[in-house]
Structure formats: C-alpha cells, structure tokens
Amino acid sequence: MLENLFILAALVLTYLGFRKQISEDNKGRYIFIVLCVLAAAISISLWLDFNLSYLFDLSYKVFGNWTKMVIGK
Amino acid sequence: MNTQVQISNLQLAFMTGNFLTTATLITLSQALMDVSLQNSWIVVILLYAFFYLLTVIGLSGISKIQANQIPFFSGKLTINEKFILILFIIFLSMLLIRDLRIITDFVEMVLLPTTPTFVITMMFILAITYIAWSGLEVIARFTELFFIVLIGVILSIPITLANQLELESFEPILTGGAILPLLQATFLGAAWIGEWIVVILILGMVKPFKDAKRSILIGGTIALFLLFILFFFQIGVLGAQLVRYSIYPTYSLVQQIILTEFLDRLDLVLVTLYFPSIFAKMALTLFGIYRSISLLANVNLKPLYIPLALLMGLLSIVMFDNKVENFNYAIFTWASIGLMLELVILALFRWQVYIKGPREGKVSKS
Numbered sequence: 001m002l003e004n005l006f007i008l009a010a011l012v013l014t015y016l017g018f019r020k021q022i023s024e025d026n027k028g029r030y031i032f033i034v035l036c037v038l039a040a041a042i043s044i045s046l047w048l049d050f051n052l053s054y055l056f057d058l059s060y061k062v063f064g065n066w067t068k069m070v071i072g073k
Numbered sequence: 074m075n076t077q078v079q080i081s082n083l084q085l086a087f088m089t090g091n092f093l094t095t096a097t098l099i100t101l102s103q104a105l106m107d108v109s110l111q112n113s114w115i116v117v118i119l120l121y122a123f124f125y126l127l128t129v130i131g132l133s134g135i136s137k138i139q140a141n142q143i144p145f146f147s148g149k150l151t152i153n154e155k156f157i158l159i160l161f162i163i164f165l166s167m168l169l170i171r172d173l174r175i176i177t178d179f180v181e182m183v184l185l186p187t188t189p190t191f192v193i194t195m196m197f198i199l200a201i202t203y204i205a206w207s208g209l210e211v212i213a214r215f216t217e218l219f220f221i222v223l224i225g226v227i228l229s230i231p232i233t234l235a236n237q238l239e240l241e242s243f244e245p246i247l248t249g250g251a252i253l254p255l256l257q258a259t260f261l262g263a264a265w266i267g268e269w270i271v272v273i274l275i276l277g278m279v280k281p282f283k284d285a286k287r288s289i290l291i292g293g294t295i296a297l298f299l300l301f302i303l304f305f306f307q308i309g310v311l312g313a314q315l316v317r318y319s320i321y322p323t324y325s326l327v328q329q330i331i332l333t334e335f336l337d338r339l340d341l342v343l344v345t346l347y348f349p350s351i352f353a354k355m356a357l358t359l360f361g362i363y364r365s366i367s368l369l370a371n372v373n374l375k376p377l378y379i380p381l382a383l384l385m386g387l388l389s390i391v392m393f394d395n396k397v398e399n400f401n402y403a404i405f406t407w408a409s410i411g412l413m414l415e416l417v418i419l420a421l422f423r424w425q426v427y428i429k430g431p432r433e434g435k436v437s438k439s
Binding site: 003006007010011014015017018021022025027028029031032035036038039042043045046052053055056059060063064065066067068070071072 | 108370376377394398402405
C-alpha cells in the first residue's frame with residue numbers, strides 16, 4: 001500500500017511541479033500521460049499482488065531455452 | 074535535443090569502459106566458470122576478439138562521413154533511424170531492468186538484508202534519475218571521475234592478493250575437450266560485451282567524432298583488461314569450483330583481501346567505491362532511453378525522466394519473483410535476446426552510415 005502511494009504521489013508531484021513545461025509540449029504531454037498510466041498500473045498490480053512474472057517466463061521460454069540449448073545445459 | 078552538448082574522446086572511452094565493466098563483474102564470471110571452469114580466463118581473450126571485430130566492422134564507415142551526416146544528428150529521421158531508435162528503447166529498457174534488479178539483489182543480500190526490495194530500488198532510481206536529468210556532460214564527468222577509482226581498485230587486486238594466488242588452480246590448461254566449453258562461455262558473455270552500442274546514440278556529441286571508434290576500442294580494452302584481472306584472480310584465489318557455485322564471486326574475491334588486522338572489512342570500502350560506477354552506467358542507460366524517445370517523438374521534456382525511471386524500477390521488481398529468475402534472465406535470456414538486438418542495431422546503424430556517407434559523397438562529387 002505504501003509503495004503504491006509513493007509511486008502515485010511521485011507522479012502527481014511531478015505533474016504539479018512541471019505542469020507548465022508539460023502543458024506546453026503537446027507530444028511530450030501524451031508520452032508523459034502514457035508513462036504515468038503504465039507506472040501507476042504496474043504499481044497498483046504490485047499492491048494487489050498480481051503476478052507479472054509471465055513477462056519473464058515468456059522471454060525465458062523463447063530465448064533462455066535457446067541459449068541453454070546452445071551451451072548444452 | 075540540445076546538440077551543443079559536447080564530450081571528449083577520453084570521456085567516451087571511460088563511458089564505454091565503465092559500461093562494459095560495472096554490471097558484468099557482479100555475476101557473469103559465475104556463469105562463465107560454470108561452463109568453462111578453470112579455462113574461463115581465456116574466455117575474456119575470446120570476448121576481446123569479439124568486441125574488436127564488432128567495433129571495427131560496426132563503425133567501419135564512421136570516419137568517411139561528415140559531422141552533419143552522423144545518424145540521429147542529420148536533421149529529419151529516416152525510417153531506418155526510427156526503427157533503430159525503437160530497438161534501442163527495447164534494448165536499453167531490458168538492460169536497465171536487468172541491471173537494477175542485479176544491483177538491488179546484491180545490496181539486499183550483502184549490505185541491507187532487512188530493507189525491502191522496493192525501498193532499495195527507489196533509492197537507486199532517485200540517484201540515477203538525478204544524474205541522468207543533469208545531462209550527458211554530467212554523466213560523462215561523473216563516469217570519468219569514478220571509473221578511474223574503479224580502475225585503481227581493480228588494479229590493486231593483483232598486489233593485495235598475490236600471496237593467495239595458487240597456480241595449480243589453472244590446471245589442466247586447455248585439455249582436449251576444452252575448446253567447445255570456451256566457445257559456449259564466449260556466447261554467454263558476448264551480449265554483455267556488445268552493450269557498448271549504447272554510445273552510438275551519443276556519437277554526434279563527441280568532439281572530434283572521427284576518433285570515436287578509437288576511443289571505444291580503448292575503453293573496451295580497459296574494460297576487458299579489468300575483467301581479465303578479476304576472472305584470473307577469481308580462479309587463482311578462490312578456484313573455479315568455488316566460483317561456479319558462488320552468487321557474487323567478485324565480492325567473495327575482495328573479501329579475501331586482508332591488509333592489516335584492523336582493516337578486516339575492506340570489502341565494504343571497496344563496494345562503496347564501486348557504487349558510483351554502476352550509478353553512472355544506469356544513468357547512461359536511462360539517458361539513452363530518454364534520448365531515443367526524444368528523438369523519435371521530437372520532444373524535449375525532462376520531466377519524462379521521472380515516470381520512465383519509476384516504470385523501469387517497478388518492472389525490475391514485478392518481472393522477477395525471486396533472485397533465481399533474475400539470474401536466469403541476466404545470463405540465459407540476455408545472452409540470446411541481447412546479442413540479437415545488438416547485432417541488428419549495429420547492422421542497421423552500419424547500413425545508415427553507408428547510405429548517408431559515401432553514396433552522398435559520390436553524388437556531390439559528380
């Protein structure tokens with residue numbers, strides 16, 4: 001819970017602290033929002049104990065196993 | 074993006090050297106020695122050959138182009154350049170996630186065992202965001218300052234551990250079946266050595282850029298020499314059988330340094346001297362991701378650093394359930410995916426240099 005609050009507070013404070021710069025840059029604003037939404041979503045998933053290690057599993061199943069095959073493990 | 078920023082060739086050499094040394098020395102030797110045992114010190118020589126070939130071939134046309142023809146610095150981006158930048162974002166994000174988790178796990182296991190992973194990660198995020206936010210010149214100066222310290226620390230190892238070196242640990246050298254494990258271990262380490270390609274993003278800021286290839290070669294040579302010292306002494310002092318089952322062999326090695334009775338925890342001092350170097354590496358990686366996004370979307374908004382760094386920090390926590398998963402990712406997954414991305418990026422960069430440089434030169438002459 002505290003982790004989640006920390007992340008959300010950091011994002012909100014960044015926006016409030018730099019809102020003039022952010023609002024002046026059109027493309028930058030959209031990228032900022034996308035990054036904030038992604039960070040907030042992952043932060044909430046961390047709080048709710050959602051397992052995101054499938055990101056690791058996926059890459060490991062494809063590339064990790066291939067490496068193991070090459071080195072004969 | 075401000076192209077007035079300039080770094081020297083010496084700084085480029087140090088940044089390359091620092092990039093190749095800092096994360097590599099934490100865990101890679103364990104994986105290499107698991108494959109090629111006491112012959113692992115030879116792997117560094119093979120890795121150097123790989124590094125040399127990659128640099129010479131990848132940057133072969135760089136001296137023929139003008140400053141305004143350097144990819145990413147020549148005005149409007151081509152499709153090829155945009156594709157390279159997208160690959161850079163993927164490559165550097167995976168690299169930063171890996172390094173963050175490696176160093177967090179190290180701190181959690183060795184220095185702060187009761188501190189939660191999240192807190193350690195956020196401390197690192199804060200430090201690297203602060204350095205990266207300050208810009209490339211600051212990263213370059215910071216690296217220049219602390220990489221020299223790291224070089225000094227590693228160069229002191231042969232003096233301080235010479236009395237514990239056992240040459241029998243290297244026997245038998247290169248027996249009949251040793252060649253294949255050596256090549257397999259070289260494959261495991263190749264992706265770590267190819268990470269220098271990050272400096273491609275900042276080539277246009279190096280003055281004079283025509284010497285950049287030589288600087289990268291010098292930086293890589295320093296890095297691999299330092300890794301050679303570390304691997305050689307790990308085998309000679311600890312023994313390959315111990316290193317292959319050790320989680321942090323380099324830390325185990327520096328724990329063997331005993332200078333006097335009252336300096337029994339010298340390892341903590343050396344770890345403290347090492348930390349700024351890994352901060353510099355991660356700051357350059359974060360800067361690379363930011364620069365790729367800036368160039369791709371044509372934005373110049375520094376506050377992007379904060380959500381970007383937080384996202385990377387969070388991913389480094391949620392992607393791996395435990396230290397074993399991170400180890401498998403850093404060693405096995407990274408060996409293939411990292412090398413593949415590096416080769417594709419370098420090939421596309423070489424193609425970009427080819428179509429920008431000599432061909433335009435020929436047209437202008439005619």
